[in-house]
Amino acid sequence: MRQRGIAAVLSTLFMGLGQLYNRQYIKGLLFAAIEVSALIWLMPNIGKALWGVYTLGEKTQGFQKVGKLNVRVEGDHSIYLLISGLITLFVLAIFILIYIMTIRDAYRTGKSREAGIAIPSFQETLAYVTDKKFPLLMLSVPIIGVLFLTVMPIVFMIMLAFTNYAAPNNIPPKSLVDWVGFDTFANLVTLKTWSATFIGVATWTIIWAIIATVTTYIGGILVALLIESKGVYFKKMWRTIFILPYAIPQLISLLVMRNLFNGQFGPINQYLGYFGLGKLPWLTDPFWAKVTVIMVNMWIGIPVSMVLILGILTAIPKDMYEAAEVDGATSFQKFRIITMPFILFSTVPILITQFAGNINNFSVIFLLTNGDPVNGDYQYAGSTDLLVTWLYKLTLNNSQFNMSSAIGIVIFLIVASFSIWNYRRSRSFKEEDMIQ
Known part of the structure; x- marks a missing residue:
């Protein structure tokens, strides 16, 4: 040997x-x-x-x-x-x-x-x-x-x-x-008390993630384009004003918003009452509570997208716009042919990350509504609860550790599958493979 x-x-x-x-x-x-x-x-x-x-x-x-x-x-x-x-x-x-x-x-x-x-x-x-x-x-x-x-x-x-x-x-x-074995997963989809809650909360989680991602993304693009428009002066001042909601800690912003939208004593309802418009159940009605969390999330999330888009806009070559103007392109055509493709190419991976983050957006829901209002058809969950906040309640408040673990696995499978599938279809991923 x-x-x-x-x-x-x-x-x-x-x-x-x-x-x-x-x-x-x-x-x-x-x-x-x-x-x-x-x-x-x-x-x-x-x-x-x-x-x-x-x-x-x-x-x-x-x-x-x-x-x-x-x-x-x-x-x-x-x-x-x-x-x-x-x-x-x-x-x-x-x-x-x-x-x-x-x-x-x-x-x-x-x-x-x-x-x-x-x-x-x-x-x-x-x-x-x-x-x-x-x-x-x-x-x-x-x-x-x-x-x-x-x-x-x-x-x-x-x-x-x-x-x-x-x-x-x-x-x-x-x-x-x-x-x-798999009894916990079977109970999650077969037992009526659990399956009704799971389907309802999972459906709202997906709807919330899509709306929250789209609204903050499109809102960020619009604000960035408005600030960078030729007729707008004091651009630094506008950037500073719009970044303030992001600069302030979310804990403070969300707790303040919770008080502003209080149905009985909140300033917003008081002003509506002064104008004879009545009071709205911002946080106590299931529909209005969902509208409220989406609006507040836009307030917090649009500045993030705005800063990202501003950086991309400054990187687009100016001669491309000049060439488009020579060819007689309108402002909308320049946006559709030049600006938007540049933005999408650079932001699709971040957009996917934002979607995954919104699926697990614990702070906005928990601090603003705590998952409420209460839903009598749900097991340990409220009308605005996401899967992640429902998991939190199951674990910390009700000691349903096996069920919360099963939900955690489901959240991982949803986020991982969607993120991998969408990223592999994006141009940035395909062109990266071509470069290599």
Whole structure:
């Protein structure tokens, strides 16, 4: 067997042996120390982790009578078992990845020895890693952070959707949580109490996302075109005025708007009353509440689109407009043939992002209406609730964790599918492929 094969087999048997065989003693000892440490930590925990993820516990917390006293007996906490099991499995995955890398390193070093190439010392290897591989070395820290702080919670949420973790009957440690497969998703579309709410809230979410995206986008284009018109003076002043709604924190703007649209004491209804127009139920009627959130979202969102469009307008070559004027094009024709194609080419990816953001636009709905007014046909949801605010209420207010996890998966599938499909159809994506 060649040296590369011997080194790879030795590293397969135990981390570091292949490096020791290749006379890289410090590296070999470091890898061996990593495996020893991993075995010391993983061996006692891996079995319990697999058992915990598979069973989610077998013994509930309760009281046992000892003599004349009731003594509390600790039981299994299904959620703690699931979380600790996931952590252990993620650590095991990282260890396996490092194990594979050590085998490849031993194989390559053995191959270099066969070719008569000098084997780098530990100092040379360390200098190479901190110089040539410095970006990868620094990226490894945030990658681990993303793995445990982003990926693992997402996996945990997905797994909850396949359990019966919900109040009032399945909340640990009083009760154990069980795996139920796709029952949660089936209940979401088959049980009338859940399906009516899901269809109603999902329909309003899509309608809201389309209207909110279109209104802010078109409004931003119109405002930008008006500011950049030749007959408009003090352009900097107008830009500053229109950017103020975006510059002020949304929390303040939305709470102020909530008071302005108050049905009883709000200034808007008071002014309407002074002119004999009566009072409108801005936040208490389902239809008017939806109109209100759309108008307020335009107030907040148009400045964002305006700033974006202003930047694009300044980048359009002026000679194109001059050539169009020579050909006798009208203002509308110049807008349709020159301005709008430039705007769409640059903003379609951002437009898709805005649509996805409006599907998950939690702050506008929650701070302005809290999802109200109440809808008697809905389960834990109001007339203006989006899927994301309904998810929030299910989780924080009603402890319906399995159902909220299922809704979170549905939101991800909707947003991801729509965004990928639309972006791949856009000119910016197609022309990027042509350039490459």
